[in-house]
Amino acid sequence: MKLMADITIKGPDQPIEYKEPIMLVGSCFTEHIGNKLQDLKFSVMQNPNGILFDPISVCNSITGYVDKKIYQPGDLFYHNELWQSWAHHSRFSGISDEQVLDQINRSQEAAHEFLSKAGWLVITLGSSFSYRLVESEKPVANCHRAPAQWFRKHLCTIDETIAALDNMMHRLFFFNPGLRIIFTVSPVRHLRDGVVENNRSKARLLEAVHHLVNKFNKLYYFPAYELVIDVLRDYRFYDIDLAHPNYQATEFVLEKFRQFYISVPAQQLMEQVQQIAIARKHRPFQPQTMAHKMFLKGFADKSRKLMEQYAFLDLNEEISYFEQQEQSIHIV
Template structure:
């Protein structure tokens, strides 16, 4: 008897390898995928503007990377003693305006250069709700805890999402002809919007993404949302807020992503890299003991062998850590 539903996930026709560069953008679930890939020594850049939840912000920031937009003081506002940007996460906010712009523009330039050569773009959409400034109608990517009366909340219609993403995808393919795109929908439940409203929001994202995937042959869909909502389908797999998938759920999704995106040789390499990463995180009780020196020597030899066999890997930190 089957106690959980199953989803058939067809593997990517052209798998991701360690020789590829991957840009990730979108909701907080993007960072679960990005951190995992980064730990496993894939070449990644994630969320150059910080976390973005909805399609309008994702699209407009991707276009800003294509254009290598230079932000100026006119793009910032001063609130709560910080210079902030409506297009960026609060991690870019600074008491000094010059420092805020420097951080923002350094990130912009890095994103422009990375996107120009990237092999893959992973977009994780979290919500169809957007916020617009009341005084000028501008869409904002982050409200920065400003007063609620500053904003109008808006549920983006499907046709508006499709139009915005379609235009952005054409610009991306013109900018980087080799780029391929994977869409995912975040399984994080936006319960503050309300359960019914969250479901309407996710439904619009799903319809939008599948419309585009069916249109472009370089677009793909990975069902992270369905794996948590329909396969696991249990509050045991959520944190105490009942909104965010917990460690067990995210690991389950990443195991499925591995089957979806990687070949068997890549998965074998990942297994050896994970061994190194785990060993490096090990905290010895007796670092001067002979046993620990043998431990370091063993993993230094593994890191050295992998570096020689896979010159595109960056294992410099591991080699330095394990070197006696």
């Protein structure tokens, strides 16, 4: 008896290698992928503007990295006792406008440098709904809990999304000709928009992305949305809000990403790095024992050997942890 629908996943001819820097931009599901890769010591930069959902905000942010845009005091607004940016997530908000601008512009500079050398860009689109300021029609990436009457809710058309992504990629490939892009559509269901509206929103994203992937080289589609919606297809794979995929669903999707989008040598190295990551989280029942001391020494040695073998791998933090823990053990 078949309990899951079959799905065909076609990865790139040249999958991701460990030494290739990866930038990830988009919805909260982007960060599930990014956090996993970061834990396994890939060179990763995630959401330099913070979490973004709609294609207009994603394109504006990436174009800003390419241009190395410098934000000015006039780009901020004051609301709820905080200085905030319509182009950034609330994690950039703060009491001091100077500190907010400094944090934003340092992030812009770092993103510009990272993107210029990146081998991959992962873009996860979450919703076709874009919010615009009523007084100026300016698109906003985050409403920052401002009054609803400040905004007009706009459902981007397929053509509008294609045009925004197409223009952004033209600038991007001129900036970094070797870059390759992986598109995904987030399986997070935006139920506050309504079930019907959420499906319309996702359908427009899917159509726009597939139009571009079929049209250009160096673009790929990873079916995170279909893996949750059509393959798992059960509310037991969602959190209590029935909107966000739970741990099991996320791990299932990440395993498929690893299988089809990461090179075989990189997958083998991932397993070794994963062992080190698990060892670091290990909490022994009897820490003041020779056995635990040898355990720590063994993984410190293993980390050093991996770094010697793979120059691009940075395990200094893990080595420092194992050595400090080992030195704290005093056997009587």
